[in-house]
Amino acid sequence: MGALSVYPVLLCYDLGLGELAFRFLMREQDALHYYSIIALFLLPSLAKNTYLSENALIPGSANPLFSTEDGIEANRFMKGIEAVVGDSIGGSGIDMANFIAQQIEDLGAEVCYHRFLPHSKHFQPLKFFTSTTNDMVIQPNSTDINFGINTIGIVRAPRGDGKEAIVLVTPYNSQRVQSNELLSLALGFSVFSLLSRAAWLSKDVVWLSADSQFGEYAAVSAWLNQYHNPVFLSHTVTLDTKIYGANHRYDGSSEKKGFKSFKRAGTMAAALIFKVGETRRHGDRDSVMMYAEASNGQMPNLDLLNVIHYLAVHRQGFRVNIAAFSSLLSSAWLRVIAEIFHTLGSVLRKINPDWKLDIMVPDYVEGTANLANSMYNQALGVPTGSHGAFRDYQVDAVSLEFLPTFHVKNENAKSLFLLRGGRLIEGVVRSVNNLLEKFHQSFFLYFLTAPSKFISVGVYMIPFALLLAPLPIVAAALADGRSMEKMVDLVDDSKADGSADILQSKSGSWKWLQAAKVLLVIQLWAVLVSLIPYYITQIPDCTPMQSALIWIMLSIIILIALYVMFGSPYSAGVEWKLLKATMITSISIGLGLMSIINFATAQLGALIVIPMSLFSRPLKASGMNFLPRAVLLASNVALAVLGFPPAMLLIMKGLSKGSWIVDIGDFWVWMEFLWEWSSATYLYIFLVHLPCWLLCINVLLHPCHQPGEAKMKQE
Structure with a gap:
């Protein structure tokens, strides 16, 4: 179902119907994310028996x-x-x-x-x-x-x-x-x-x-x-x-x-x-x-x-x-999901005998535990x-x-x-x-x-493609400074008069250059942070806890220094929508490049950074009722916490070893383990994931009071 949702978009582009593709992705981008999660959980059911290809x-x-x-x-x-x-x-x-x-x-x-x-x-x-x-x-x-x-x-x-x-x-x-x-x-x-x-x-x-x-x-x-x-x-x-x-x-x-x-x-x-x-x-x-x-x-x-x-x-x-991940073998929630897929697969097989998705519950649980371990070992990048x-x-x-x-x-x-x-x-x-x-x-x-x-x-790339497909369109919509719904309405208006340009800002300004400047500053900071361990390792008799604390302090000092030299995102007068559009564009490029080097890393990273980036919204934003605003606030804070690299370490350690106790020194040991083995995951964490997380924090803490925002509301 999720895979079929992408094909009409590709067909639209082949026929030159760019507006239809744009409209489809804008309306279906939330559904695509749900489809990707469902497709990811369906992977154990879609596994094939091995066979010899070389006679x-x-x-x-x-x-x-x-x-x-x-x-x-x-x-x-x-x-x-x-x-x-x-x-x-x-x-x-x-x-x-x-x-x-x-x-x-x-x-x-x-x-x-x-x-x-x-x-x-x-x-x-x-x-x-x-x-x-x-x-x-x-x-x-x-x-x-x-x-x-x-x-x-x-x-x-x-x-x-x-x-x-x-x-x-x-x-x-x-x-x-x-x-x-x-x-x-x-x-x-x-x-x-x-x-x-x-x-x-x-x-x-x-x-x-x-x-x-x-x-x-x-x-x-x-x-x-x-x-x-x-x-x-x-x-x-x-x-x-x-x-x-x-x-x-x-x-x-x-x-x-x-x-x-x-x-x-x-x-x-x-x-x-x-x-x-x-x-x-x-x-x-x-x-x-x-x-x-x-x-x-x-x-x-x-x-x-x-x-x-x-x-x-x-x-x-x-x-x-x-x-296999032993913690998943005894997981109650995974068994519930297995029961649902087994029941659904049995119904689908009665409709069409060729749809063989009714995998047995023990097989699904064991297959998911093995799949999770296989993805984790590949994503870790260590033999x-x-x-x-x-x-x-x-x-x-x-x-x-x-x-x-x-x-x-x-x-x-x-x-x-x-x-x-x-x-x-x-x-x-x-x-x-x-x-x-x-x-x-x-x-x-x-x-x-x-x-x-x-x-x-050809099968396991479908969830990743469904996650990544709408990102460029969402970034384009945000860069124009309008909401997603208004952008879709403009597609209909442009058909009537042929004069509206949905991808060009009305003012024709170059405010996106300020957002690009913020992105370059944060990327420079991320590169410097990734190089700091080389100098920390030169310190004799330094414990992992001390090394991690030195790393954190130097990272904060460098970030403050860069903001003083080049200006912070708030002092530059960058609208939060432009900042978010820049963040989504950076994520699209980073995940695309990472999928070529190590697909498992890109897949697991996309499950964290894409929801974190799409849900990000200034905490001081107005115009919403209390309940939706509270839900959005809670989701933003939760995703920002889960997206922090040390929190990722806690989750990975808990799933793989069943231990949910971690300290700051463990993060240093983990990073040291990655760079000793020249794992590309180390580069992903600091050149893709960490800049995305910091941009997300900047969006959440944005004052949300920009000169052009009031005028936009009146329009």
Whole structure:
């Protein structure tokens, strides 16, 4: 219904009937906002089942080769690495890397090491969207002992030309190795051992044992950085045992072992990151948690997720899950909405069987919780796992976390798990190996409502389009200084005499330049506020609470200084309608640009800033009865409070974590989290949302006594 409301407007413009389009949007702009909210809540009902678009993938077409013997080899590897960890003193990271490398060499595969430093993230305004190159690579003469070591094994495809590769990643913490991490390494090695003997391989296979003592993402990102940005060293880098103390023991072959030259395979076709999580206490079967969101809302090709889901569920019997907002799963109001949509869908299906909107109540609640989490993670712009490092290089990647229901010491259950997990990974590698080109057939822009259900870009953009469509017309109406109803009447009058110009002010003045000046001043203030954290981070031993308070005080001082230098909105004599028109125009441009960078951020932001801007009206405005004025006042104040960025943090934290307690220091930590990950959401908050909020406050506090207003009322 909401989507159909836009088509007559587009048709009017195509036929040259601009006045009809203008009139339609002016009368229907309130309805469009209601339609957009309804369309947003309808999205879980409109989700489609996933399907494979690329026929070459053919998952499960071949019988798996991973057998119980490979599981036995995984157990042998696990016991060997347990012995290395138990015998080492103070240098288990080096010992584990050497043991893994030795096992890879015994398979006849190529092996190399990658040594990297922890990445010190800090705010760099001039390098916001650019990735630092080679800042985590250790130089030859470095004496820093605080570094991580990745071990890389490469199997050259017997039927390939070395131009493409498939990457398998197994993270582990070399300093505090847990039993589930050892099981992850054993699973990775057993699959790699099988692939080293596979005669059907046409793409190289790279196994990355990522040392995640500084974080899983840091280890993978450092390796990818050097993989795509080579560093040419003048001589071989060696591992000196002296820097680990006299108690560190090596065998003869590993003493003073040199770092082999960094080895590469072909262009990465896909990557799969897998690990074994902690044992669940309850559950009828083992499950797999799938993570796909990367930086700034990027998603891998949907076909990769479809292959994993099909093999995990229909071939190996795993339960596949995605992250959800737990607070929504037990929400009473969401269940009421689900009941309404279910009843309405049942009625519509009786009218037309093709309208399949009668989704079951539990499915709708779970789908909404999954959809909310998917939109939130994309809008946050921060990767949900180390797969995000691959998406920065346009490589499709997914992170899998196996959640077993057995205890690690249960040998029978562990062997069965290794068999099923190995066959799942083998099946994914087989499918990707069948591809003759990169993933491109399926969707890259989508939201997930379930592991097997998605919402495509053609559907989820409808609510956003309905919100954004009337804004330019509303801004034009306000800029003319007339009310919306009067503007629609002028359309009819212009048809009669052909002389009225509805988009040109009667006085022909250039008062809008003053409003544009106010907008530029506020935008300048917003840019300065977004850069202040760079200087605050230079202050030593500054707590988050202190940093946030300094940020707030400096922001207020800068705003006052700019108003003194360039004049405030009130001293410039700007009419509030012109100020509001400028605000709406700025919102339209900002949201439109943001939708290109990260659609989820634009969608969630539009739900807040568009009602806040359209409802804004001076609190001292007259000409209204008591009850409408009280309702308008309450709505304006409520929207202004909810639109304040710290209040947004409270809402997001409450929905995602169920915690409704927040302080000022949490806002600094949240902003620090966004800029450390170079999230475009940080730019949206300070270059789009914050200026809109301040303009809204200026409209609310406007004295509403302008020279031309009385004359306009008489007319």
